Amino acid sequence: MSKGNWLTEFPQMDRSDLLVIRKGLDGAYKEFSRSYGEIIENLFEPLLRFLVWFEKLLVNSPWWLIIAVICSIVYSATRSVKLTVGVLIAFFLIGYFGMWENTMRTLSIIFVCTMISIAMGIPIGIMMSRSNRMQSIITPMLDIMQTMPAFVYLIPVVMLLGIGKVPGVIAVVIYAIPPVIRLTNLGIRLVDKEVLEAATAYGANSTQRLFGVQLPLALPTIMAGINQTIMMALAMVVIASMIGVKGLGQPVLKSITNQYFTLGLFNGLAIVALAIVFDRVSQAYGKRTQKHMERAQ
Amino acid sequence: MIEPLIRIEGLYKVFGVAPKKAMSMVKDGVPKDDILAQTGHTVGLKDINLDIQKGQIYVIMGLSGSGKSTLIRHLNRLIDPTEGKIIVDGEDVMKLGQKDLEQFRRHRMSMVFQRFGLMPHRTVIENVAYGLTVQGMNKKDRLAKAGEWIETVGLRGYENQYPSQLSGGQQQRVGLARALCTDADILLMDEAFSALDPLIRSEMQDQLIELQEKLHKTIVFITHDLDEALRLGDRIAILKDGELVQEGAPADILLHPATDYVEAFVKDVNRARALTVETVMKPPAHRITKGTIAEALQQMKTFSSDYGYYCTDEGYQGFLLQSTLEEAVKLDGSKAIQDDLFEDLPPISPDTVLEEIIPDSMGANYPLPVVDKEGDLQGNLPRSSLAEVLSN
Ligand SMILES: Nc1ncnc2c1ncn2[C@@H]1O[C@H](COP(=O)(O)OP(=O)(O)OP(=O)(O)O)[C@@H](O)[C@H]1O
Ligand SMILES: [Mg+2]
Numbered sequence: 001m002s003k004g005n006w007l008t009e010f011p012q013m014d015r016s017d018l019l020v021i022r023k024g025l026d027g028a029y030k031e032f033s034r035s036y037g038e039i040i041e042n043l044f045e046p047l048l049r050f051l052v053w054f055e056k057l058l059v060n061s062p063w064w065l066i067i068a069v070i071c072s073i074v075y076s077a078t079r080s081v082k083l084t085v086g087v088l089i090a091f092f093l094i095g096y097f098g099m100w101e102n103t104m105r106t107l108s109i110i111f112v113c114t115m116i117s118i119a120m121g122i123p124i125g126i127m128m129s130r131s132n133r134m135q136s137i138i139t140p141m142l143d144i145m146q147t148m149p150a151f152v153y154l155i156p157v158v159m160l161l162g163i164g165k166v167p168g169v170i171a172v173v174i175y176a177i178p179p180v181i182r183l184t185n186l187g188i189r190l191v192d193k194e195v196l197e198a199a200t201a202y203g204a205n206s207t208q209r210l211f212g213v214q215l216p217l218a219l220p221t222i223m224a225g226i227n228q229t230i231m232m233a234l235a236m237v238v239i240a241s242m243i244g245v246k247g248l249g250q251p252v253l254k255s256i257t258n259q260y261f262t263l264g265l266f267n268g269l270a271i272v273a274l275a276i277v278f279d280r281v282s283q284a285y286g287k288r289t290q291k292h293m294e295r296a297q
Numbered sequence: 298m299i300e301p302l303i304r305i306e307g308l309y310k311v312f313g314v315a316p317k318k319a320m321s322m323v324k325d326g327v328p329k330d331d332i333l334a335q336t337g338h339t340v341g342l343k344d345i346n347l348d349i350q351k352g353q354i355y356v357i358m359g360l361s362g363s364g365k366s367t368l369i370r371h372l373n374r375l376i377d378p379t380e381g382k383i384i385v386d387g388e389d390v391m392k393l394g395q396k397d398l399e400q401f402r403r404h405r406m407s408m409v410f411q412r413f414g415l416m417p418h419r420t421v422i423e424n425v426a427y428g429l430t431v432q433g434m435n436k437k438d439r440l441a442k443a444g445e446w447i448e449t450v451g452l453r454g455y456e457n458q459y460p461s462q463l464s465g466g467q468q469q470r471v472g473l474a475r476a477l478c479t480d481a482d483i484l485l486m487d488e489a490f491s492a493l494d495p496l497i498r499s500e501m502q503d504q505l506i507e508l509q510e511k512l513h514k515t516i517v518f519i520t521h522d523l524d525e526a527l528r529l530g531d532r533i534a535i536l537k538d539g540e541l542v543q544e545g546a547p548a549d550i551l552l553h554p555a556t557d558y559v560e561a562f563v564k565d566v567n568r569a570r571a572l573t574v575e576t577v578m579k580p581p582a583h584r585i586t587k588g589t590i591a592e593a594l595q596q597m598k599t600f601s602s603d604y605g606y607y608c609t610d611e612g613y614q615g616f617l618l619q620s621t622l623e624e625a626v627k628l629d630g631s632k633a634i635q636d637d638l639f640e641d642l643p644p645i646s647p648d649t650v651l652e653e654i655i656p657d658s659m660g661a662n663y664p665l666p667v668v669d670k671e672g673d674l675q676g677n678l679p680r681s682s683l684a685e686v687l688s689n
Contacts (some may be wrong), residue, residue: 202427
């Protein structure tokens with residue numbers, strides 16, 4: 001096919017052949033999205049409705065109520081006054097600098113994405129921990145999900161569902177779910193063999209082993225996974241805003257295109273603040289549930 | 298002979314990807330190392346046959362890697378055999394389906410682990426009650442029952458601690474209480490005391506012996522420590538490279554080691570502490586049963602020696618010397634034998650360990666009479682046989 005010497009020039013595929021492949025695949029996918037796009041969109045309808053409802057709830061509730069609720073959640077999860085006061089100040093500053101509404105939008109989407117990631121990730125992680133075959137199938141998929149630039153898998157999602165909240169959520173979940181899956185799998189695999197053996201020896205069936213031994217003992221690792229997932233979801237906020245997800249990402253995007261440094265900085269800082277809050281709270285909560293492990297030292 | 302509670306027949310275990318393929322080599326007697334080198338399969342157990350009677354403490358011994366853990370895990374099928382039968386109470390454990398197997402593990406056998414195997418996220422009382430939780434017993438009943446066992450093992454007050462807050466010895470008591478709590482009649486103990494320091498360890502051994510006297514469980518106990526084996530075991534089986542090399546009563550193994558391997562094992566044992574009088578005593582001889590002095594003297598003269606042990610229907614009475622009798626017969630031969638004729642020679646009990654009777658034996662010029670709890674003469678222990686047993 002290639003006319004040049006294959007020693008000096010890479011034996012490349014014919015340009016026209018490549019075009020055929022590209023056209024073929026693109027065409028097929030377009031065809032697919034044209035005929036199934038609507039069905040799939042309808043499938044996601046309940047999710048969309050929930051997203052809209054939850055965002056409205058956060059945006060429309062009085063700010064002091066939201067702060068009160070968040071602070072009480074933080075306090076009951078961590079039992080730390082210092083942390084609670086820190087959260088209070090962070091949210092107050094966010095509101096004071098005029099980013100309240102966007103923060104609420106981001107908060108709502110992060111919350112939903114995290115819940116979806118946990119709800120899907122933990123069962124997948126459990127499956128993976130139960131068979132080496134599963135593990136060897138899923139691990140490369142997770143590798144791809146984590147290394148593939150987000151923009152690349154945004155394309156088919158947008159082609160299929162257009163721009164908006166749902167494709168945003170899908171993109172964020174794809175990007176953020178791997179840590180929960182990986183660490184659930186790892187946590188369960190690392191459970192002390194003798195403890196698990198003891199459970200089996202006393203006649204525990206596989207459900208009793210899972211809920212009575214494996215998950216509780218894997219919990220610290222799973223919590224670390226959830227924490228990572230939240231962080232990654234937050235990191236996706238800016239990219240998700242490119243496909244129409246409202247929130248703190250949009251002003252950042254705007255400031256890139258218009259070179260508004262301060263606007264970008266403020267919104268960036270708000271994202272950082274959210275990240276720190278999520279991180280500290282989930283870690284403190286994780287530690288608190290594992291207290292019995294530590295008292296020994 | 299009575300049916301054994303546990304019977305293992307022709308048990309083989311080969312670890313690896315295709316164990317069946319390596320089986321022919323195992324059966325042809327190819328050494329373990331060669332099989333590993335040629336096929337990558339590890340021989341865990343090879344043609345194990347043994348019977349365990351109800352109520353026994355059955356000790357399985359061997360060096361590290363000899364297959365002890367592998368063997369005990371076959372009993373409750375934590376490991377499935379490559380070939381062979383495991384029969385418990387007449388029932389083939391290999392034929393149990395998953396559900397039946399779970400029931401079997403819940404009610405028939407419980408297990409104590411070397412590294413305790415406690416659940417770090419459960420309190421002591423929840424750990425002890427674990428077997429009952431699995432059985433589905435309601436919370437109130439199971440905690441009540443667990444509480445009793447915690448008390449029995451001496452951990453009262455620790456109910457709501459977590460395992461990590463206890464010392465090793467205390468943790469293993471929790472392990473023991475957990476095992477006893479399910480009322481299973483068979484107790485599997487895989488090096489249960491090996492991780493404990495010597496003092497705590499002998500305390501735990503005492504406790505186990507004490508409990509066993511009350512509970513009469515069937516205990517399969519694994520150890521690599523011969524002293525422990527001798528202390529606890531009613532019978533001992535010795536494994537080497539997955540093969541059973543000797544099986545028998547403790548004294549048997551000490552006195553008649555079957556192979557060099559066993560001999561090396563028993564060589565360093567403190568026999569004085571491990572053997573009881575019963576195992577080395579001579580059968581009863583020189584028994585004087587006649588009532589009068591003259592008759593007794595007559596009877597003694599039929600022996601090849603100048604002493605005798607005077608016994609009546611009530612059992613052993615005392616030790617007589619020919620010279621004493623000859624003196625006494627000069628006075629009145631028709632008199633009955635009286636206490637004042639007896640020599641001062643302390644009787645010893647058959648289940649005393651040798652160590653304790655060494656001073657008595659060394660101080661005596663004649664074989665010590667061995668007298669059981671009922672007062673009957675069981676035999677005698679000459680200084681020479683004691684010396685012989687202790688010297689090699
Ligand atoms: N899951 C396994 N896979 C492969 N080989 C195994 C497995 N379990 C045990 N073995 C092998 O079987 C042999 C016996 O092991 P086992 O654990 O029964 O020894 P042990 O007598 O309990 O030793 P220790 O005193 O060290 O506990 C060893 O050679 C070991 O390598
Ligand atoms: Mg072992």
